[in-house]
Amino acid sequence: MATEKTFYLETFGCQMNAHDSEKVIGTLQQEGYRQVDQEEDAGLILYNTCSIRDKAEQKVFNRLNDYKKLHKAGKRFAVLGCVAQQEGEKIFERAPYVSLVSGSASYRKLPAMLARLEAGETRITGLDDRQTDETFETEFTARQNPYRGYITIIEGCDKFCAYCVVPYTRGKERSRGSNSVLAEAQKISDLGYSEIQLLGQNVNSYRDPEGKLTFAELLAAVGQVGGIRRVRFTTSHPRDFTRDIVEAIDAYPTLCDHVHLPVQSGSARVLKQMAREYTPDWYLERVSWIKAARRPISLSTDIIVGFPGETAEDFIETMDLLAQVEYDCVFGFKYSGRPNTPALTMIDSIPDVEKAQRLQALLDRQREIQRVNYAKHLGQVMEVMVEGMNPARGQVTGRSSQNKPVNFTCSQPIAPAPGSYAQVRITATHPNSLVGEAV
Numbered sequence: 001m002a003t004e005k006t007f008y009l010e011t012f013g014c015q016m017n018a019h020d021s022e023k024v025i026g027t028l029q030q031e032g033y034r035q036v037d038q039e040e041d042a043g044l045i046l047y048n049t050c051s052i053r054d055k056a057e058q059k060v061f062n063r064l065n066d067y068k069k070l071h072k073a074g075k076r077f078a079v080l081g082c083v084a085q086q087e088g089e090k091i092f093e094r095a096p097y098v099s100l101v102s103g104s105a106s107y108r109k110l111p112a113m114l115a116r117l118e119a120g121e122t123r124i125t126g127l128d129d130r131q132t133d134e135t136f137e138t139e140f141t142a143r144q145n146p147y148r149g150y151i152t153i154i155e156g157c158d159k160f161c162a163y164c165v166v167p168y169t170r171g172k173e174r175s176r177g178s179n180s181v182l183a184e185a186q187k188i189s190d191l192g193y194s195e196i197q198l199l200g201q202n203v204n205s206y207r208d209p210e211g212k213l214t215f216a217e218l219l220a221a222v223g224q225v226g227g228i229r230r231v232r233f234t235t236s237h238p239r240d241f242t243r244d245i246v247e248a249i250d251a252y253p254t255l256c257d258h259v260h261l262p263v264q265s266g267s268a269r270v271l272k273q274m275a276r277e278y279t280p281d282w283y284l285e286r287v288s289w290i291k292a293a294r295r296p297i298s299l300s301t302d303i304i305v306g307f308p309g310e311t312a313e314d315f316i317e318t319m320d321l322l323a324q325v326e327y328d329c330v331f332g333f334k335y336s337g338r339p340n341t342p343a344l345t346m347i348d349s350i351p352d353v354e355k356a357q358r359l360q361a362l363l364d365r366q367r368e369i370q371r372v373n374y375a376k377h378l379g380q381v382m383e384v385m386v387e388g389m390n391p392a393r394g395q396v397t398g399r400s401s402q403n404k405p406v407n408f409t410c411s412q413p414i415a416p417a418p419g420s421y422a423q424v425r426i427t428a429t430h431p432n433s434l435v436g437e438a439v
């Protein structure tokens with residue numbers, strides 16, 4: 001009797017990676033593999049990796065070290081994703097027990113790579129460079145998220161921000177046809193999902209290869225798919241953020257009241273060094289469109305502190321921008337030099353303690369801004385999509401359309417299922433979450 005083919009997969013990094021994993025899992029299942037919950041039980045162990053910052057990259061090598069003794073038991077290892085693409089065959093030197101290394105731009109070749117693995121080959125690579133025009137579309141997506149259906153609409157990135165590995169790890173920008181996106185949206189709805197998240201490293205740089213729809217039109221069309229109640233999209237680049245996106249959100253209630261618009265820095269000088277191709281004023285103009293919308297749209301952002309050459313004055317400009325925009329959520333990062341990127345040739349001049357202090361000051365300031373922003377919801381009744389339970393607190397957890405976490409109590413004996421909706425009255429507010437009761 002043939003032994004059963006089993007796999008364990010762990011994902012690091014962004015939502016694009018989480019969704020890539022859903023497609024990889026579907027492909028493996030199609031090839032006859034069964035997913036297991038523990039490394040120990042798997043014949044094939046896969047890590048879908050992230051290399052956005054140094055710490056993220058270290059994680060996979062730590063994991064490989066932890067588990068290398070399992071190799072003796074005849075297990076095979078595969079490294080997928082951004083570290084795989086970035087390090088390529090060097091991974092075989094560093095971790096000789098790894099048999100397969102593949103970047104995301106080569107996933108469409110996974111069935112063939114798996115066949116070679118099964119035939120006993122040990123150094124299999126999928127390292128298509130950034131020139132590929134192919135996207136990874138599969139009908140075998142094994143959706144793991146119980147309440148949110150992801151759809152990749154654009155892969156890769158052509159922006160080449162000075163600090164960023166993504167253009168090198170995910171290859172050049174290539175969009176999926178709008179017909180195929182809409183067909184997948186319908187399929188997701190038929191599966192019972194009512195929330196869709198459109199994904200891309202630069203989602204709003206979308207160019208329909210069929211020439212039919214702009215990004216804003218595609219958003220509107222997805223928002224009109226029967227059964228869909230919430231549409232989100234991430235990540236937007238300020239350079240490609242057009243006014244019709246705000247108009248679409250205003251016009252279609254199914255498009256969520258939230259835009260994630262990474263600014264990275266509030267200093268014109270640093271933005272120039274980062275090759276972001278906009279100034280703070282350009283960015284703030286887009287913010288003013290969002291704030292002028294008829295619906296209250298929440299705004300979140302990413303900020304890097306301690307970019308090479310960032311002075312105390314540059315940092316104050318970032319703090320000023322924070323106060324001006326009054327974000328609802330900020331993801332702050334200390335700059336970390338990345339292989340292949342132009343910023344690596346600049347002197348990483350800010351000591352780590354200084355980066356840490358700037359980051360702390362930024363997050364402290366933002367906490368106070370959010371305390372005020374979130375307090376405005378006190379007494380409101382809002383629709384919350386249920387994501388899970390916090391049994392310790394006896395609370396249901398979920399999110400508002402604005403993407404704010406809401407924890408609430410409800411009198412029903414059975415907890416509402418992930419993906420269902422509740423009307424919740426807000427009874428208390430915190431800087432990072434709202435508390436309420438179902439009405």
Ligand code: 5AD
Nearest residue numbers: 163164262302303333334335336338
């Ligand atoms: N160092 C620190 N943060 C980075 N990011 C991207 N590259 C780096 C880097 N080299 C941050 C950016 C981006 C987010 C996903 O990660 O803020 O928007």
Ligand code: SF4
Nearest residue numbers: 013014050051052082
């Ligand atoms: Fe990490 Fe960026 Fe790759 Fe996502 S695209 S996995 S954030 S390096």
